Amino acid sequence: VSPSFEDPAGSRSFMPPLRSNPAPLGLPGRPQQVPASDSNDFFHPARNSRDYVRLRYGQEYSGVGGWIITSPRNLPDVPYELHAACLARSPIEAMNKMSRAGYTPCDYPPRLPRVADFYTNGWEIMMYKDR
Numbered sequence: 001v002s003p004s005f006e007d008p009a010g011s012r013s014f015m016p017p018l019r020s021n022p023a024p025l026g027l028p029g030r031p032q033q034v035p036a037s038d039s040n041d042f043f044h045p046a047r048n049s050r051d052y053v054r055l056r057y058g059q060e061y062s063g064v065g066g067w068i069i070t071s072p073r074n075l076p077d078v079p080y081e082l083h084a085a086c087l088a089r090s091p092i093e094a095m096n097k098m099s100r101a102g103y104t105p106c107d108y109p110p111r112l113p114r115v116a117d118f119y120t121n122g123w124e125i126m127m128y129k130d131r
Contacts, residue, residue, distance in 0.1 A: 048131050051075075053103060055094050055125040057118070058086065066119040068094040077101045090118055091125060103127040 058069035066089060070078065073085035078101045080086060087094040091112055095105070106126040113123035 051129045051131065052106075053098065053127045053129070055087070055091060055098065055127065056123070057121050059121055070094075070098070075101070091123075095125065095127075098127050101129075103129045 053075065054071040055068055056071060058067045067082065067086040068088050068091055069085045070087060073083075074080075078087070079097055081088065087097050095110065095112075104127060106128055110125055112125070113120075117123055
């Protein structure tokens with residue numbers, strides 16, 4: 001006999017037996033499938049990771065000339081000029097190359113150094129890219 005309960009009106013009804021592992025909705029033995037167009041409506045696209053890059057004046061390459069470099073070096077999809085680290089001669093050119101490679105400045109609008117400070121180590125520009 002299945003367990004039963006009595007409602008306030010006094011009538012007795014029977015409850016079906018409880019199962020610990022109910023079958024999914026839809027046809028028995030087959031999982032319910034959601035159309036591809038509807039399944040993406042409920043989920044926010046998750047980013048896997050975020051890469052940070054620092055643009056700075058490369059003192060280690062100052063013998064070759066004033067270069068703006070990236071830390072870390074040798075980034076994929078970034079067109080380097082020299083030693084897989086040197087981007088350009090000015091921060092503006094370097095930022096343009098990084099932007100074309102998909103990087104975005106962390107501060108918007110980015111704070112660029114004064115022209116007189118281009119070839120000093122008194123500045124850095126942080127950029128990021130979501131993968």
